[in-house]
Amino acid sequence: xTTTAKPRRRVKYHWRAHTLLLVILVVMIYPIVWxxxxxxxxxxQIFTTVNPLPFGFTIANYVNGWTATGTSFTVYLSNSLTxxxxxxxxxxxxxxxxxxxxxxxxFAFRRTxxxxxxxxxxLPFQATLIPQYSIFYELNWINTFLPLVVPHLxxxxxxxxxxxxxxxxxxxxxxxxxxxLDGAGHVRVFVSVILPLMKPALITTTILTFIWTFxxxxxxxxxLSDNTRYTAPLGLNSFVDRASGSSYGGMLAMSVVTLVPTVxxxxxxxxxxxxxxATTGLK
Amino acid sequence: MSENxxxxxxxxxxxxxxxxxxxxxxxxxxxxxxxxxxxAPWLIGIxxxxxxxxxxxxxxxxxxxNLLTDPQWTGLDNYARLxxxxxxxxxxxxxLLYVVTSVPLKLAAALLVAVxxxxxxxxxxxxxxxxxxxxxxxxxxxxxxxxxxxFSRDGLLNDFLALFGIRGADWIGDPRYALWTLxxxxxxxxxxxxxxxxxxxxxxPQDLYEAAELDGxxxxxxxxxxxxxxxxxxxxxxxxLETINAFQTFTPAYVVSGGLGGPIDSTLLYTLYLYFxxxxxxxxxxxxxxxxxxxxxxxxxxxxxxxxxxxWVNYTD
Numbered sequence: 001x002t003t004t005a006k007p008r009r010r011v012k013y014h015w016r017a018h019t020l021l022l023v024i025l026v027v028m029i030y031p032i033v034w035x036x037x038x039x040x041x042x043x044x045q046i047f048t049t050v051n052p053l054p055f056g057f058t059i060a061n062y063v064n065g066w067t068a069t070g071t072s073f074t075v076y077l078s079n080s081l082t083x084x085x086x087x088x089x090x091x092x093x094x095x096x097x098x099x100x101x102x103x104x105x106x107f108a109f110r111r112t113x114x115x116x117x118x119x120x121x122x123l124p125f126q127a128t129l130i131p132q133y134s135i136f137y138e139l140n141w142i143n144t145f146l147p148l149v150v151p152h153l154x155x156x157x158x159x160x161x162x163x164x165x166x167x168x169x170x171x172x173x174x175x176x177x178x179x180x181l182d183g184a185g186h187v188r189v190f191v192s193v194i195l196p197l198m199k200p201a202l203i204t205t206t207i208l209t210f211i212w213t214f215x216x217x218x219x220x221x222x223x224l225s226d227n228t229r230y231t232a233p234l235g236l237n238s239f240v241d242r243a244s245g246s247s248y249g250g251m252l253a254m255s256v257v258t259l260v261p262t263v264x265x266x267x268x269x270x271x272x273x274x275x276x277x278a279t280t281g282l283k
Numbered sequence: 284m285s286e287n288x289x290x291x292x293x294x295x296x297x298x299x300x301x302x303x304x305x306x307x308x309x310x311x312x313x314x315x316x317x318x319x320x321x322x323a324p325w326l327i328g329i330x331x332x333x334x335x336x337x338x339x340x341x342x343x344x345x346x347x348x349n350l351l352t353d354p355q356w357t358g359l360d361n362y363a364r365l366x367x368x369x370x371x372x373x374x375x376x377x378x379l380l381y382v383v384t385s386v387p388l389k390l391a392a393a394l395l396v397a398v399x400x401x402x403x404x405x406x407x408x409x410x411x412x413x414x415x416x417x418x419x420x421x422x423x424x425x426x427x428x429x430x431x432x433x434f435s436r437d438g439l440l441n442d443f444l445a446l447f448g449i450r451g452a453d454w455i456g457d458p459r460y461a462l463w464t465l466x467x468x469x470x471x472x473x474x475x476x477x478x479x480x481x482x483x484x485x486x487x488p489q490d491l492y493e494a495a496e497l498d499g500x501x502x503x504x505x506x507x508x509x510x511x512x513x514x515x516x517x518x519x520x521x522x523x524l525e526t527i528n529a530f531q532t533f534t535p536a537y538v539v540s541g542g543l544g545g546p547i548d549s550t551l552l553y554t555l556y557l558y559f560x561x562x563x564x565x566x567x568x569x570x571x572x573x574x575x576x577x578x579x580x581x582x583x584x585x586x587x588x589x590x591x592x593x594x595w596v597n598y599t600d
Binding site for chain 2: 014017018020021024025028029031032034035038093094097098100101102105106107108110113116117120122123124125126127128129130131132133134135137151153154155156161185186190211212215216217218221222233234236237239240248251252255256258259262263266270271273274
């Protein structure tokens with residue numbers, strides 16, 4: 001990429017850049033490696049060594065931690081996955097509908113609505129936390145998954161609308177026009193032309209929605225109070241609340257467990273995700 | 284659909300200069316029905332989940348409200364009480380300190396790594412993905428739990444320091460240091476701004492760099508005279524975004540401090556205190572007033588950034 005006249009200097013340059021980057025990388029990633037290692041150590045070894053490798057490998061922490069909070073992590077994880085799956089579907093459908101309208105249709109006050117939509121991206125969520133809570137309270141939705149899911153059926157995440165609008169704008173208009181000439185209405189154009197072409201944006205939305213929902217905490221903390229409705233982050237948090245010191249091993253093991261879905265999704269999709277983030281951030 | 288083909292959403296509709304006004308008006312919106320049909324879910328959401336709740340919250344902020352009984356009008360009482368609430372003032376102090384330290388630190392780390400990465404390195408994809416990973420994990424309870432174990436009295440950091448014979452402090456138990464562990468946790472998640480910087484760096488015109496090299500400019504000179512000014516729109520974008528995010532931080536403060544904001548309120552971030560008031564002691568009117576003040580503060584910061592942008596953000600295109 002850089003045009004350098006002297007090849008020898010260039011090699012040295014890279015060597016230094018690599019050294020700097022590797023040092024930063026090791027410092028950053030070490031805690032995660034240590035966490036994973038510690039989760040397999042016997043309880044009495046966890047805090048005695050910086051060595052991430054467990055001597056006397058054991059899965060006792062996982063076995064004990066899985067049920068230590070009174071409800072099994074199976075329940076927490078399946079609650080988290082249920083909520084995340086619903087939110088993913090909701091975001092895909094509602095945000096793509098809104099994005100199609102903003103990017104392709106010409107209707108009254110479109111620019112006003114669009115500006116409002118952009119504005120909500122800057123809105124701190126605290127501004128609506130309390131009134132939303134009292135509305136959901138009146139609806140008798142507290143301690144159900146509904147407050148965590150229903151907003152996403154209504155295109156609540158403006159970020160994804162924006163991401164999709166940007167993507168649809170990049171699709172040549174000739175394609176929808178050709179379909180329209182063949183007699184396709186807006187629904188047909190949307191379903192058979194736009195949606196298939198915006199697959200990359202839909203995948204980015206799926207990945208980010210899943211990760212963000214799975215790791216969300218404050219909303220779940222506020223809305224879910226019954227232990228059997230708890231999500232994985234809430235289940236993990238009850239380790240922290242519970243007299244600390246009781247089971248560090250179990251807590252660390254369950255931390256690893258709740259990180260696994262995010263890391264797995266990341267590993268499968270990292271290339272697309274990284275590129276998606278880089279380009280949406282720019283616009 | 285055919286005639287408006289070239290009209291992008293943010294641009295005004297292109298109209299022929301000589302076209303008669305009434306005819307234009309009639310033709311202007313061709314898809315009113317379809318447009319509002321597609322937009323319907325979002326419209327319900329924007330009113331039901333954002334606009335009406337915000338007005339309701341403004342009303343609640345002028346009342347005493349505990350969810351179980353009807354709100355009682357108290358006028359500006361909540362706002363007046365904020366001014367004499369010691370814990371509230373402490374939370375403002377903590378939050379401002381957190382924002383003005385964590386945001387620059389995070390952006391500096393992002394910029395440093397992005398510049399180091401932008402050399403056409405072979406392992407770019409690997410580095411980029413690995414540096415980005417903490418941004419994805421960062422907001423989770425699990426990472427906050429991990430952070431708590433690293434910085435506790437007998438945690439990983441102190442074990443490491445002990446190798447050199449240094450006795451580390453009780454980082455999260457000592458009010459002098461506790462907030463800084465959160466600042467570090469925020470800086471650890473520099474991946475997202477790094478990706479944005481990296482994308483920006485790729486678009487910089489190479490001829491400027493060649494000219495600078497011919498003139499014999501050193502690397503620092505090149506960075507401060509060419510790279511940074513050209514990158515200023517991205518710095519601005521990241522600054523706005525990360526500031527807004529930093530003001531809303533909740534999870535790390537809650538988990539690292541064991542759900543208390545301690546020791547002695549040294550990590551009592553704004554949102555944490557809002558949560559205590561609104562959902563701990565059910566003072567929802569008071570918490571609504573807090574939310575509106577936060578909204579105003581974030582608005583003021585954003586306005587300040589946009590106002591100052593004229594002086595330092597370089598818009599070439």
